[in-house]
Amino acid sequence: MEFGFKLSPSSAVNLDQVDLSLYERLAAIEPDLRICMACGSCSATCTAAPFTGMSVRKVILDLQRGKEKEAAKMLSGCMLCGKCTMVCPRGINTRHLILSLCRIYGTKAKEEGK
Amino acid sequence: MIDRVASGFHPFVLPFLFGMIFVLGYCLYGIVKILLQLSHEDRRRFLLSLINPVTAWKNIKDIFLNCLLHVKLWKRNPVLGYMHSSIAFGWFMLIVLGHIEVMLFVPHRMRQVWYPIFFNYFVAEGPGPATVQGALLFTLMDFFLLVVLSGIALAMIKRVRSRIFGMRRTTRPSFLDRVGLYSLWAIFPLRLLAEGFTAHISGGGFLITPLNWVFRQFLGDQLHMLPTWWAYSIALCIFMCVLPFTRYMHIPAEMMLIPMRNAGLKIKHARRGFTRAMVWSCPNCGVCIDACPMSVKKINLKDTTVYLNRNIRRGNEERIEQISDKCLLCGKCREVCQIGLDGPSIRIAQRAMRSYGLNQDYTSFRPAPAPAGHKLLYFAGCMTQLTPRISKAVGSVLDKAGLDWEIMDKDGGLCCGRPLMTAGRFVQAKQLIRQNSELIRASGCDTLLLSCPICYKIFKERYKLEGVRVVHTAEFFEELIQTGALHVEKGDIRYVFHDPCELGRGSGIYEQPRRILGRAGYLVESEPNRAESICCGGSLGSLTLGFAQREDMTRNALKHLTEGGPDAIATACPLCLATFSRYADRAVQDIAEILDRVSSKG
Ligand code: SF4
Ligand code: SF4
Ligand code: SF4
Ligand code: SF4
Ligand code: SF4
Numbered sequence: 001m002e003f004g005f006k007l008s009p010s011s012a013v014n015l016d017q018v019d020l021s022l023y024e025r026l027a028a029i030e031p032d033l034r035i036c037m038a039c040g041s042c043s044a045t046c047t048a049a050p051f052t053g054m055s056v057r058k059v060i061l062d063l064q065r066g067k068e069k070e071a072a073k074m075l076s077g078c079m080l081c082g083k084c085t086m087v088c089p090r091g092i093n094t095r096h097l098i099l100s101l102c103r104i105y106g107t108k109a110k111e112e113g114k
Numbered sequence: 115m116i117d118r119v120a121s122g123f124h125p126f127v128l129p130f131l132f133g134m135i136f137v138l139g140y141c142l143y144g145i146v147k148i149l150l151q152l153s154h155e156d157r158r159r160f161l162l163s164l165i166n167p168v169t170a171w172k173n174i175k176d177i178f179l180n181c182l183l184h185v186k187l188w189k190r191n192p193v194l195g196y197m198h199s200s201i202a203f204g205w206f207m208l209i210v211l212g213h214i215e216v217m218l219f220v221p222h223r224m225r226q227v228w229y230p231i232f233f234n235y236f237v238a239e240g241p242g243p244a245t246v247q248g249a250l251l252f253t254l255m256d257f258f259l260l261v262v263l264s265g266i267a268l269a270m271i272k273r274v275r276s277r278i279f280g281m282r283r284t285t286r287p288s289f290l291d292r293v294g295l296y297s298l299w300a301i302f303p304l305r306l307l308a309e310g311f312t313a314h315i316s317g318g319g320f321l322i323t324p325l326n327w328v329f330r331q332f333l334g335d336q337l338h339m340l341p342t343w344w345a346y347s348i349a350l351c352i353f354m355c356v357l358p359f360t361r362y363m364h365i366p367a368e369m370m371l372i373p374m375r376n377a378g379l380k381i382k383h384a385r386r387g388f389t390r391a392m393v394w395s396c397p398n399c400g401v402c403i404d405a406c407p408m409s410v411k412k413i414n415l416k417d418t419t420v421y422l423n424r425n426i427r428r429g430n431e432e433r434i435e436q437i438s439d440k441c442l443l444c445g446k447c448r449e450v451c452q453i454g455l456d457g458p459s460i461r462i463a464q465r466a467m468r469s470y471g472l473n474q475d476y477t478s479f480r481p482a483p484a485p486a487g488h489k490l491l492y493f494a495g496c497m498t499q500l501t502p503r504i505s506k507a508v509g510s511v512l513d514k515a516g517l518d519w520e521i522m523d524k525d526g527g528l529c530c531g532r533p534l535m536t537a538g539r540f541v542q543a544k545q546l547i548r549q550n551s552e553l554i555r556a557s558g559c560d561t562l563l564l565s566c567p568i569c570y571k572i573f574k575e576r577y578k579l580e581g582v583r584v585v586h587t588a589e590f591f592e593e594l595i596q597t598g599a600l601h602v603e604k605g606d607i608r609y610v611f612h613d614p615c616e617l618g619r620g621s622g623i624y625e626q627p628r629r630i631l632g633r634a635g636y637l638v639e640s641e642p643n644r645a646e647s648i649c650c651g652g653s654l655g656s657l658t659l660g661f662a663q664r665e666d667m668t669r670n671a672l673k674h675l676t677e678g679g680p681d682a683i684a685t686a687c688p689l690c691l692a693t694f695s696r697y698a699d700r701a702v703q704d705i706a707e708i709l710d711r712v713s714s715k716g
Contacts, residue, residue, distance in 0.1 A: 080533045
């Protein structure tokens with residue numbers, strides 16, 4: 001039977017159970033991660049947004065919820081163009097944040113900084 | 115001139131011999147190491163260039179002009195130039211003349227390599243009248259010794275007061291550097307003393323003969339002769355033994371670097387091969403410290419290129435990484451460096467050595483096609499999209515000139531790839547280059563116009579767009595004015611032009627934007643400009659500098675730009691515009707906006 005609509009799968013995140021290790025590791029190298037105010041300026045300007053839905057804001061949010069895979073998918077389209085850094089009202093060096101994240105993604109904690 | 119010592123040998127030459135064998139051995143090791151580290155094709159190219167008469171001649175000329183006469187340094191700072199060339203050229207001449215003396219007077223000693231160095235000890239004035247050649251050689255020897263000594267005297271003064279030489283900051287020498295420095299300083303005064311004590315036997319020129327006379331007034335004996343020759347030899351030995359581990363390595367290394375550069379080699383690795391030759395060739399002159407825009411903040415001083423070299427030589431990985439990531443890649447250090455040391459490229463090579471857990475891939479992207487059917491395509495690029503006033507002005511000027519044009523990335527497009535390139539992400543950059551190239555080729559345009567010099571540089575250098583002319587607005591608009599396609603009404607605003615790094619140093623475009631401004635109003639110059647212009651501080655080249663850390667750099671650049679009291683600051687790069695606008699006390703405008711205001715249909 002087709003009702004013209006369907007139920008979306010639940011997107012509830014149980015914050016007690018998520019794995020925040022990637023977020024914490026990133027925050028250790030990029031302390032500015034914690035001052036993002038989720039204004040979305042970076043999302044609005046992103047060159048990669050039309051292709052992978054990239055948005056630094058969403059990447060940070062996803063990491064805070066342990067949704068690493070979603071973050072990685074978006075990140076895979078970033079062209080390092082620097083527009084997000086130019087517009088960030090908090091002065092976060094988002095480009096470097098992205099580079100750091102790409103470096104530690106999928107590695108073990110002890111390999112950091114290699 | 116006759117032999118005085120039958121064997122032609124004295125134990126005091128041993129330290130010198132030891133030092134010489136050591137330093138030659140080390141240089142040989144260095145040459146072999148560098149050659150082995152080159153890629154196969156680079157090595158072939160280099161070796162072939164050595165036997166090509168044209169490059170061979172250029173090599174000899176460049177080595178003579180740069181290593182001995184330090185021509186570039188003269189142009190930059192005459193006192194420093196004199197200091198270096200007097201020591202280098204003077205020393206060279208002493209060695210050459212020493213050999214000539216041996217050849218002329220005691221040719222059977224040619225095989226004893228120490229002879230030219232200690233000539234005066236081993237010979238005595240022969241019976242019979244002095245020859246003209248002999249007198250001339252002695253005079254020349256003394257003259258060049260005096261030249262070297264004057265250079266050493268300047269070097270000593272410079273150590274104490276570098277400001278006299280117009281340098282605000284120099285590097286702090288390491289311990290071994292100091293040992294090398296003091297032994298170098300000691301060599302020539304000791305030689306003067308040794309020859310002075312010996313001149314009544316060997317004869318001498320205008321310097322050492324009177325000195326000998328003075329010495330003999332109160333030192334009747336010859337007891338001082340041997341100790342000073344020993345000391346001279348030991349000073350030479352110390353200098354040569356520490357040389358490979360000090361800044362003085364630049365003396366032999368530069369002779370290797372010049373032919374490699376003339377062979378057209380490029381930096382491909384952050385440590386090995388060509389880079390090694392470059393790093394060894396840096397004399398730590400410190401010119402790149404004052405030149406670096408980052409050096410307005412004391413905390414960045416040790417991130418300048420001379421410290422990059424130092425840390426590469428010491429193998430300090432952590433610092434190499436930090437220094438490589440901070441730099442704005444503005445290219446000024448390369449511009450002012452007398453050996454053309456390519457600090458920015460070494461840094462990019464370093465960035466390229468990293469491995470990432472997540473690698474971008476754009477091959478699945480399907481960007482919107484570029485509009486077809488127009489001769490002229492305008493690629494605004496990311497930065498111009500953030501400064502729409504520029505793209506609007508560009509469009510308006512093109513319309514006035516009656517051109518058939520269209521914008522390529524109206525609803526956003528792909529980045530040009532240059533930011534990836536400077537971050538060392540070459541594979542990813544190439545993917546973007548391929549995608550953009552296909553879009554442009556498919557559009558059938560014959561001219562690609564860019565208002566962003568960052569894009570311009572990569573489109574010009576890395577894209578292969580046969581049949582498409584890649585042009586920056588500064589060039590293109592100037593042509594429109596020249597050909598009369600635009601009519602320009604001169605205003606009375608005084609502009610200063612900021613040379614964007616990528617347009618000036620990066621692409622060699624200096625005159626066209628100035629001519630546009632000269633037509634639109636009045637151009638005032640501010641020093642330093644053109645090839646030595648100061649980066650606005652906003653460069654995407656730096657990975658680690660944050661907003662707050664860049665502010666002082668921007669303010670410093672602005673301070674210099676506004677010295678001549680211009681009404682407005684003109685630039686030709688959207689990133690410079692955005693960066694300056696943040697702190698400027700007067701209008702900052704792109705040349706396109708300025709031209710749009712003063713022009714009408716031609
Ligand atoms: S622009 Fe800056 S503060 Fe705003 S969401 Fe993006 S990163 Fe966070
Ligand atoms: S640097 Fe990456 S995330 Fe930032 S705007 Fe550009 S493409 Fe988007
Ligand atoms: S890199 Fe060039 S300018 Fe800097 S210290 Fe070395 S030689 Fe001098
Ligand atoms: S490229 Fe520019 S910022 Fe980088 S070290 Fe050289 S002068 Fe300094
Ligand atoms: S060079 Fe800069 S302005 Fe040009 S497309 Fe790339 S990021 Fe954008």
